[in-house]
Amino acid sequence: MSRSIIIIPARMASSRLPNKPLADIQGKPMIVRVMEQAQKANLGPVIVACCGSEIAAVVRQAGGIAIETDPDLPSGSDRIVEALRHYDPEGVYETVINLQGDLPTVDPHLIQASLAPLADPTIDIATLCCKIRDTNEVGNPNVVKIATSAWVEHGGIVISRGVYFSRLAIPANAQTHYHHIGIYTYRRAALERFVSLPPSYLETTEKLEQLRALEAGMRIGVVLVDGMPQSVDTPEDLARVCIAQPA
Structure with missing residues (x-):
């Protein structure tokens, strides 16, 4: 490895x-x-x-x-x-x-899981997602959704390929929507290429950096995990994490 x-x-x-x-x-x-x-x-x-x-x-x-x-x-x-x-x-x-x-409470196992898609040599970047269980999040533009190809299990890890990311509910008519988790694992060459590219049309439209990679033809592997780590963006988020986090 x-x-x-x-x-x-x-x-x-x-x-x-x-x-x-x-x-x-x-x-x-x-x-x-x-x-x-x-x-x-x-x-x-x-x-x-x-x-x-x-x-x-x-x-x-x-x-x-x-x-x-x-x-x-x-x-x-x-x-x-x-x-x-x-x-x-x-x-x-x-x-x-x-x-x-x-992400102060991120589970170390989630970080480890992000490596799994890179076992496929055609994958440039790997990331994570989880199922959206709160229906209010489906229409929330602050929750980034991901559309993927079919899910496949490899050694107990469920993996797919990211097709598109959006602040809208994608794909249309889906029974299940997926919340993108902002942990990215890059092959070093892919990271160097990514930052050398100018911001793309879809990236600037959706305000989502990962779309630059897709527009450039880079392949993003996605691991399905059980839960969403709590991010801290507001004083309210901070208060919730402080209550949950042991001293």
Whole structure:
């Protein structure tokens, strides 16, 4: 198996939850909680690609690795690539996991599961989804939906290929809709290609970065998992996570 690295992009700017990476969750900053969950996956080094010295200081104080990136980079993907080139200029790590910095309770097994589609050499990028059980989420534009090809089981893991992502309910007339989970696992060459591409028409229309890859002909493998990790985007989300998270 190729060598893996987990990189967590983090920046302070957030309109709904100011200073989000440093938000306190039972005595630890959120970015440290995410880093610790990533370390439990035991897949390789865990790096925080951060915009700003405040985040870097907190990560290093907790014993983690932080790499400060250009604050003018346009996306988390660009931040990840800059940190990767800095940490691993010789290209030792062939698989790069982009773990969002607002998932403080993410199950390490979900991170591990994201590697499964890359067993197929035709897959460039892998990600996760789960069934939508709350019907209110189907029409919610803040919930990203995914349309896939037929699901196939491989060794107890259910895998498909991502055909389209949308904020609308897709596919039409489906009995079951799927909620996309924003964890991405890239072949390194695919990640480098992805960030070299200009923003695409569908990407800018839907405001979904992964559509750039599909428009460029890249193949996205999808793993079906049981549950959606709680993301923290608002003060209300933070309060719920603080209640659920042990000290």
